[in-house]
Amino acid sequence: MSTKHSKAAEKFLQDRTMAAWHNETLWMVRAKRDKMSREVPEWEELREKACQLKLYSNTHLAELLTEFEKNAAANGAVVHWAKDAEEYCGIIYDLLKSHHVARFVKSKSMLSEECGLDPFLAGKGIDVVETDLGERILQLMHLPPSHVVMPAIHIKREQVGRLFEEKMGAEKGNYDPTYLTHVARKNLRNIFLNADAAMTGANFAVASTGDIVVCTNEGNADMGTSCTPLHIAAFGIEKIVPDLNALGVFTRLLARSGTGQPVTSYTSHYRAPREGGEFHIIIVDNGRSKMLADPDHVKTLNCIRCGACMNTCPVYRRSGGYSYTYFIPGPIGINLGMAHDPERYADNVSACSLCLSCSNVCPVKVDLGEQIYKWRQKLKEIGKDNPEKRYLSAGMKALMDHPVLFNAALKAAPLVNAMPGFLKYNRLNAWGEGRDLPKFARESFNEMWKKHKIQGKEDRK
Amino acid sequence: MSSRETILEHIRRNTSQKYEYPAWEIQATDYADKISRFCDAVRLSGGEAVVLQETESLDDLVRRRFPEARHIASQMEGLACATTRPDELAAAQELDHTDVAVVEGQFGVAENGAVWIPQNVRHKVLYFIAEALVIVIDRESVVSHMHEAYRRLAGQDYAFGVFISGPSKTADIEQALVMGAHGARNCLVVLR
Ligand code: SF4
Numbered sequence: 024m025s026t027k028h029s030k031a032a033e034k035f036l037q038d039r040t041m042a043a044w045h046n047e048t049l050w051m052v053r054a055k056r057d058k059m060s061r062e063v064p065e066w067e068e069l070r071e072k073a074c075q076l077k078l079y080s081n082t083h084l085a086e087l088l089t090e091f092e093k094n095a096a097a098n099g100a101v102v103h104w105a106k107d108a109e110e111y112c113g114i115i116y117d118l119l120k121s122h123h124v125a126r127f128v129k130s131k132s133m134l135s136e137e138c139g140l141d142p143f144l145a146g147k148g149i150d151v152v153e154t155d156l157g158e159r160i161l162q163l164m165h166l167p168p169s170h171v172v173m174p175a176i177h178i179k180r181e182q183v184g185r186l187f188e189e190k191m192g193a194e195k196g197n198y199d200p201t202y203l204t205h206v207a208r209k210n211l212r213n214i215f216l217n218a219d220a221a222m223t224g225a226n227f228a229v230a231s232t233g234d235i236v237v238c239t240n241e242g243n244a245d246m247g248t249s250c251t252p253l254h255i256a257a258f259g260i261e262k263i264v265p266d267l268n269a270l271g272v273f274t275r276l277l278a279r280s281g282t283g284q285p286v287t288s289y290t291s292h293y294r295a296p297r298e299g300g301e302f303h304i305i306i307v308d309n310g311r312s313k314m315l316a317d318p319d320h321v322k323t324l325n326c327i328r329c330g331a332c333m334n335t336c337p338v339y340r341r342s343g344g345y346s347y348t349y350f351i352p353g354p355i356g357i358n359l360g361m362a363h364d365p366e367r368y369a370d371n372v373s374a375c376s377l378c379l380s381c382s383n384v385c386p387v388k389v390d391l392g393e394q395i396y397k398w399r400q401k402l403k404e405i406g407k408d409n410p411e412k413r414y415l416s417a418g419m420k421a422l423m424d425h426p427v428l429f430n431a432a433l434k435a436a437p438l439v440n441a442m443p444g445f446l447k448y449n450r451l452n453a454w455g456e457g458r459d460l461p462k463f464a465r466e467s468f469n470e471m472w473k474k475h476k477i478q479g480k481e482d483r484k
Numbered sequence: 485m486s487s488r489e490t491i492l493e494h495i496r497r498n499t500s501q502k503y504e505y506p507a508w509e510i511q512a513t514d515y516a517d518k519i520s521r522f523c524d525a526v527r528l529s530g531g532e533a534v535v536l537q538e539t540e541s542l543d544d545l546v547r548r549r550f551p552e553a554r555h556i557a558s559q560m561e562g563l564a565c566a567t568t569r570p571d572e573l574a575a576a577q578e579l580d581h582t583d584v585a586v587v588e589g590q591f592g593v594a595e596n597g598a599v600w601i602p603q604n605v606r607h608k609v610l611y612f613i614a615e616a617l618v619i620v621i622d623r624e625s626v627v628s629h630m631h632e633a634y635r636r637l638a639g640q641d642y643a644f645g646v647f648i649s650g651p652s653k654t655a656d657i658e659q660a661l662v663m664g665a666h667g668a669r670n671c672l673v674v675l676r
């Protein structure tokens with residue numbers, strides 16, 4: 024029995040060149056992150072503080088959100104609350120309708136992806152333009168993002184070139200990334216100048232000041248919000264931070280962890296509406312308050328969506344974002360999917376080797392791998408475990424608990440080497456599928472030890 | 485019950501263990517030579533930082549660095565080369581086609597080359613719309629890191645503010661780094 028993930032991964036791996044490129048490129052980003060973190064001697068202190076700040080914030084949400092609301096209102100913003108995706112979409116639609124918005128520009132927001140905003144608005148006849156370059160490419164290709172920070176990481180320059188030829192009048196056959204980026208710049212500049220309203224997400228919402236903080240490299244959030252009379256910003260409740268001092272910690276970690284830069288090009292603080300304009304802020308729950316109740320998984324709410332756990336994950340790098348059934352892929356996506364709807368997203372928990380690299384790079388110390396392990400233990404409860412693997416695991420346990428059996432099995436193991444493939448890799452052996460069985464040594468470690476073939480430290484002199 | 489009440493009620497009901505505010509301070513790295521570290525960091529972010537020499541005025545510098553610029557927008561005093569006073573424009577859109585914008589920043593951050601700009605012009609689009617952005621700061625203003633930076637923001641009153649570190653950039657096409665995605669293609673920080 025293969026999971027949806029392993030089937031999709033198989034498809035991803037068919038294009039070997041692309042798959043290798045994907046793996047290596049993300050590993051390069053991970054290496055950049057390592058270099059950045061090593062240049063900051065207080066790196067581990069920062070991670071610890073960030074984790075504690077998030078734990079504080081997420082266990083004082085009622086206080087912090089109402090403090091934020093009060094301060095934002097005093098700054099001249101209008102604060103709305105949305106308990107779910109439907110209400111979130113509804114509030115935005117009502118705002119756009121009452122302001123007669125025909126052209127709407129958006130900067131990247133995973134929340135809008137989560138709530139299905141673009142398709143909802145398209146259904147209502149509102150033209151939404153994504154303005155982050157990667158998101159725009161995907162929007163024109165009618166594809167979802169495959170990474171939270173590098174949404175179009177799975178798209179090749181030739182595809183972008185052909186797309187821009189068709190949609191933006193780019194010259195034929197010019198696939199140079201600089202050229203293509205500047206074609207998009209020109210095309211989107213025009214759209215910015217003529218937009219009626221702009222939307223952003225939020226990387227952070229500051230309770231003590233009412234600031235909405237957005238971090239981008241492209242400057243698209245700022246181009247949009249600087250030209251239009253209406254700015255709508257929406258954030259999930261876990262984006263709240265207590266004060267500006269907390270931002271000192273998070274802004275030092277975010278880009279270093281995600282893309283290996285010391286900081287993003289723009290860290291924008293939106294506080295009051297533009298002269299003569301309006302600023303609306305939507306605070307969204309959509310299942311987050313429910314996650315507070317689960318002590319095993321509450322830490323997923325720490326996530327600042329830096330993407331580092333994806334870049335480092337050996338499974339993500341080699342299977343791509345589309346192999347996961349939740350819209351956020353990689354280690355954090357596995358956990359968020361399970362937190363939202365375990366029955367629906369249970370397939371993803373197999374997409375983990377439990378190497379725990381994710382837990383080690385996460386800037387806010389989400390215990391990603393450990394949580395995935397916990398979810399696997401709960402699969403039987405939710406009726407989503409794989410019965411064959413369960414029997415195999417039970418057999419394993421019997422062997423481990425009984426040394427005599429274990430040793431006998433080890434002795435017999437080399438026989439497997441000589442077994443024909445169809446016996447090793449058949450539909451009954453769920454582990455053989457997608458895995459090469461190890462070659463069993465002719466002699467076990469124990470036997471070699473007994474025959475003095477392996478020397479201890481003392482004997483070596 | 486309103487959605488606001490429902491959400492707050494769910495939060496209260498589902499929050500069990502409460503964690504303390506971590507009041508302890510990070511032992512952050514301070515730089516002995518903040519200015520040179522700042523200049524290096526700006527370069528790393530794809531921009532450039534120069535110290536204004538006694539022999540040259542800001543006006544001279546802008547002319548020298550951007551000899552071909554036709555539209556220079558600035559609200560700063562004594563910048564004779566400025567062709568547009570942005571605050572006199574009614575609409576932000578009129579600033580499109582600006583070649584160079586010259587603006588004042590409040591302080592720089594040595595660890596990452598960012599400059600804090602609390603909105604000090606009528607149209608904040610000025611910070612993003614020009615092909616090249618020149619940010620002027622006092623050389624004494626550079627702080628070591630973001631902790632110090634945010635301490636400086638405490639109690640500040642701004643409608644909008646932004647840390648800018650280098651030019652606008654993207655790597656969304658095959659991770660190839662390209663300057664000038666939507667904002668400035670060049671960013672020059674002048675320490676006076
Ligand atoms: S879980 Fe941690 S590493 Fe993964 S995206 Fe969130 S903050 Fe980054």
